[in-house]
Amino acid sequence: MPQAAICIKNLTKVFSGDLGKKPVKAVDALSLDVVPGEVFAFLGANGAGKTTTIKCMMRLLFATRGTVGLFGISNQSPDAMKSVGFMPEQPQFYGYLTGREFLYFIARLYKMKKNEQKIRIETCLDRVGLTGRADQRIKGYSRGMMQRLGLAQALIDDPKLLILDEPMSNLDPIGRKEFRDLILSLKEQGKTLFFSSHILSDAEIIADRVGILNHGKLINTGKLKDLIQSQTTSIDVTFVLAQEKLKKLNLDQSQIVRQDEKNLVQLQSEKEVQTLIENIIRLKGNVVSVIPQKRNLEDIFMTEIGG
Numbered sequence: 001m002p003q004a005a006i007c008i009k010n011l012t013k014v015f016s017g018d019l020g021k022k023p024v025k026a027v028d029a030l031s032l033d034v035v036p037g038e039v040f041a042f043l044g045a046n047g048a049g050k051t052t053t054i055k056c057m058m059r060l061l062f063a064t065r066g067t068v069g070l071f072g073i074s075n076q077s078p079d080a081m082k083s084v085g086f087m088p089e090q091p092q093f094y095g096y097l098t099g100r101e102f103l104y105f106i107a108r109l110y111k112m113k114k115n116e117q118k119i120r121i122e123t124c125l126d127r128v129g130l131t132g133r134a135d136q137r138i139k140g141y142s143r144g145m146m147q148r149l150g151l152a153q154a155l156i157d158d159p160k161l162l163i164l165d166e167p168m169s170n171l172d173p174i175g176r177k178e179f180r181d182l183i184l185s186l187k188e189q190g191k192t193l194f195f196s197s198h199i200l201s202d203a204e205i206i207a208d209r210v211g212i213l214n215h216g217k218l219i220n221t222g223k224l225k226d227l228i229q230s231q232t233t234s235i236d237v238t239f240v241l242a243q244e245k246l247k248k249l250n251l252d253q254s255q256i257v258r259q260d261e262k263n264l265v266q267l268q269s270e271k272e273v274q275t276l277i278e279n280i281i282r283l284k285g286n287v288v289s290v291i292p293q294k295r296n297l298e299d300i301f302m303t304e305i306g307g
């Protein structure tokens, strides 16, 4: 088993209730491993605790309990942060700088050498599609452009791991498609990506695994393929068979929906489907289609969080 890129154990964050307010348990005993090279989507409704978890991972908040390891190093050690690029939720910038100036400022914070700064900045600008606008002041940027600049700064030190809080929330459909392609190209380079999102269709396309957070608790994690497969609701079989032979199919006749000369039945198991197909063929009928009715991530999400 490879060393986890992210290893969260029993993470809990309670915000103490100031001025008579009740304490809020924003993250509740969360444990999670992300393997290197994986794209992990951290999903949850507003207020589920995504940002709080990410802030604890980045040490922007002190966890009440629990530990976070990044490539085997505790996040309490400054060394752990060297492998991480981070983009906060709705990043804010100093508007009088241009995009390129801002990235130089960040590169200097990383103490990069001059020639390395230039190469990294141009590469990152190109990656996020901001090269043509890099000399414009940030205050004239759209929200989507700011989001791209936020991603460029996260990429500046060529980190092994990217932690992104709602990276797609301000992007239009074209921007989201470009962003998805960018994530996939980063994955191809072997990067590990952990991002929070409430845009389920985007997560469905790019994530290897998802975790669903509800009221601070991780209520499900898994490979999307498995989650979706485990939630197959029924299998629709459409077939052609002379009406008088339908009775010989060993089916509850009220289950059969007949339209023109086609018949449709919804079955629950592959075994039932197998038996039905054998019977149809034996009775010299034709199977037109066998379609598993799978649920999408949105259905799974709604069921899990009880929405």
Ligand SMILES: Nc1ncnc2c1ncn2[C@@H]1O[C@H](COP(=O)(O)OP(=O)(O)OP(=O)(O)O)[C@@H](O)[C@H]1O
Residues within 6 Å of the ligand: 015, 024, 025, 026, 044, 045, 046, 047, 048, 049, 050, 051, 052, 053, 089, 198
């Ligand atoms: N500094 C704080 N003090 C008190 N409560 C807080 C604080 N920050 C967050 N919370 C509460 O913790 C809970 C989780 O908030 P968090 O911002 O982590 O959710 P989120 O999943 O990121 O939501 P969103 O999708 O809206 O970004 C919420 O109930 C929120 O009100």
Ligand SMILES: [Mg+2]
Residues within 6 Å of the ligand: 050, 051, 052, 089, 165, 166
């Ligand atoms: Mg948030």
